[in-house]
Amino acid sequence: MTATPRLGAVPSRTNLPAPLRVRSARRGDAAALAALSRPFVRSGALRERSLSLYASDATDFLVVEAHGGTLDGCLGLRVHPADPARGRGPTGVLYNFCVSPRRQGCGVGAQLLRAALAQATAQSLCALFTATTGGGDLFIRFGFAPASAGLAPAAWANSLDPHRNSRVLARML
Numbered sequence: 001m002t003a004t005p006r007l008g009a010v011p012s013r014t015n016l017p018a019p020l021r022v023r024s025a026r027r028g029d030a031a032a033l034a035a036l037s038r039p040f041v042r043s044g045a046l047r048e049r050s051l052s053l054y055a056s057d058a059t060d061f062l063v064v065e066a067h068g069g070t071l072d073g074c075l076g077l078r079v080h081p082a083d084p085a086r087g088r089g090p091t092g093v094l095y096n097f098c099v100s101p102r103r104q105g106c107g108v109g110a111q112l113l114r115a116a117l118a119q120a121t122a123q124s125l126c127a128l129f130t131a132t133t134g135g136g137d138l139f140i141r142f143g144f145a146p147a148s149a150g151l152a153p154a155a156w157a158n159s160l161d162p163h164r165n166s167r168v169l170a171r172m173l
Helices: 027-043 051-056 108-122 137-141 154-159
Strands: 022-024 061-065 071-080 091-099 127-132 167-172
Touching: 022 108, 027 051, 027 061, 027 071, 027 091, 061 108, 071 108, 071 154, 091 108, 108 127, 108 137, 137 167
Parallel strands: 091 127
Antiparallel strands: 022 061, 061 071, 071 091, 127 167
C-alpha cells in the first residue's frame, strides 16, 4: 500500500530546489555582468555601465551563478570610507541589483541581499544606502526605509541623476 501525500506536507529533500550559491564576482565575470544588466538598462531601471567599468568594479559584486555558468543575479556593494567631519563611520552603497527575469520570484534577489547585508556587517559598515526607480519592496522587507540623499556618502549622492526620480533608501547596521 502506498501512502498518499497530505496537503501541506513538507516536500521531500529531493524535491526542494538546489540552494542558491552566492559568490564574489571576478574580473572574468564582467561580460556576464553586463549581459545580465543589459535588459534592465534598456528598460531604464539601471544606468548604463561600460564593460571596462564592470571589469574594474567586478570585486564589488556578489553573484548567483546558474549550473551552466550563466549569472542569475548580481548586486554591487561599494564601500565608502568613514567621514569623521560628519561623525560617520564607513558606509556602503548597493547598486546594479538585478535578477534574470527567468529567476525572479525564486529567492535569488533575497539571497543576494542577505549576502550583501552579511558582508556589510562583517566589514563593520554603519549603514547601507541604495537608490531605486522601482518600488523598493524587497529592500523595505529587509529593513530599508526612505532616506535623504544628504545622509548618504557625498560622492555617491552627488552622482545620482535627478532626471531618474530615484528614491534613496537606507538601512542602519
